[in-house]
Amino acid sequence: MDLKCIFSLAIFVSQISLLSTRNVNLVIQGATSIGEPDDKFGCLPMDRWDELNKFFNQTGVKVAFGLNALLGRNRSQIEKGLWGGNWKSQNARDFMKYTISKGYKVDSYEFGNQLSRAGMGASIEAEQYGKDIVVLKNLVKELHPDPKTQPKVLGPSGYHDETWFNSFLEVSGHDVVDGVTHHIYNLGPGHDPNMITKIQDPSYLNQVAQTYKGVLNIINKFKPQSGAWVFESGRALHGGAKDLSPTFADGF
Numbered sequence: 001m002d003l004k005c006i007f008s009l010a011i012f013v014s015q016i017s018l019l020s021t022r023n024v025n026l027v028i029q030g031a032t033s034i035g036e037p038d039d040k041f042g043c044l045p046m047d048r049w050d051e052l053n054k055f056f057n058q059t060g061v062k063v064a065f066g067l068n069a070l071l072g073r074n075r076s077q078i079e080k081g082l083w084g085g086n087w088k089s090q091n092a093r094d095f096m097k098y099t100i101s102k103g104y105k106v107d108s109y110e111f112g113n114q115l116s117r118a119g120m121g122a123s124i125e126a127e128q129y130g131k132d133i134v135v136l137k138n139l140v141k142e143l144h145p146d147p148k149t150q151p152k153v154l155g156p157s158g159y160h161d162e163t164w165f166n167s168f169l170e171v172s173g174h175d176v177v178d179g180v181t182h183h184i185y186n187l188g189p190g191h192d193p194n195m196i197t198k199i200q201d202p203s204y205l206n207q208v209a210q211t212y213k214g215v216l217n218i219i220n221k222f223k224p225q226s227g228a229w230v231f232e233s234g235r236a237l238h239g240g241a242k243d244l245s246p247t248f249a250d251g252f
């Protein structure tokens with residue numbers, strides 16, 4: 001067996017009693033290689049996944065596992081940041097099979113991270129993403145035929161963009177996305193020199209209500225039963241605002 005990295009994933013561990021959700025990028029070894037580890041592409045060996053599951057078992061956390069939704073795609077030659085082509089699901093299949101063989105419980109599979117239109121460096125067209133999440137759903141159903149223990153499928157875990165979210169849910173259709181996930185960083189990039197003004201401006205802070213309303217409207221239209229999940233959240237992006245995030249002012 002080739003022991004190069006094959007699983008490229010992000011993992012989210014949450015527990016009701018924990019206030020924060022950790023987001024760690026992981027790559028796991030497996031049967032077919034997807035790349036060599038480097039600074040941007042870490043490697044999580046299978047025995048590490050085993051160790052993590054010991055930790056999950058002892059702590060009783062629910063695990064939502066973020067799958068790499070860029071596998072198999074190529075960068076667009078025409079539009080910067082856009083990735084095209086179909087998602088390759090073999091890697092996710094290998095991972096799920098291994099996870100099932102070990103008896104590990106995964107509460108939900110999240111498809112990609114911040115790839116909706118207003119992404120962070122990489123994005124996928126909503127139609128393509130909608131088609132691929134159906135592929136993921138079918139894979140999850142095939143490998144977990146018992147509906148009682150079937151992991152949920154979540155997406156897109158990106159910033160809200162009305163047009164993008166609309167097309168995504170329209171294409172994915174009913175009974176595919178169990179939770180419509182989105183990210184909130186309502187103060188914007190942490191390096192903004194005007195951050196202190198934003199923090200103290202109620203009308204600026206109130207703008208986030210529009211985001212919640214927007215997401216709810218779209219979900220009510222397409223998938224009222226799936227619910228809106230805030231899957232990643234903070235005040236300022238990029239690890240917070242220097243000299244402000246750890247202060248009283250950030251409490252506004």
Ligand SMILES: *[C@@H]1O[C@H](CO)[C@@H](O)[C@H](O)[C@H]1NC(C)=O
Pocket residue numbers: 056057058059060061
């Ligand atoms: C931990 O593993 C044991 C043995 O497989 C199992 O009986 C128990 O239910 C697991 N605990 C949790 C919280 O998953």
Ligand SMILES: *[C@@H]1O[C@H](CO)[C@@H](O)[C@H](O)[C@H]1NC(C)=O
Pocket residue numbers: 072073074084085086
């Ligand atoms: C991506 O590019 C590779 C190499 O040029 C090609 O073989 C492959 O078919 C392309 N995949 C898609 C999805 O366009």
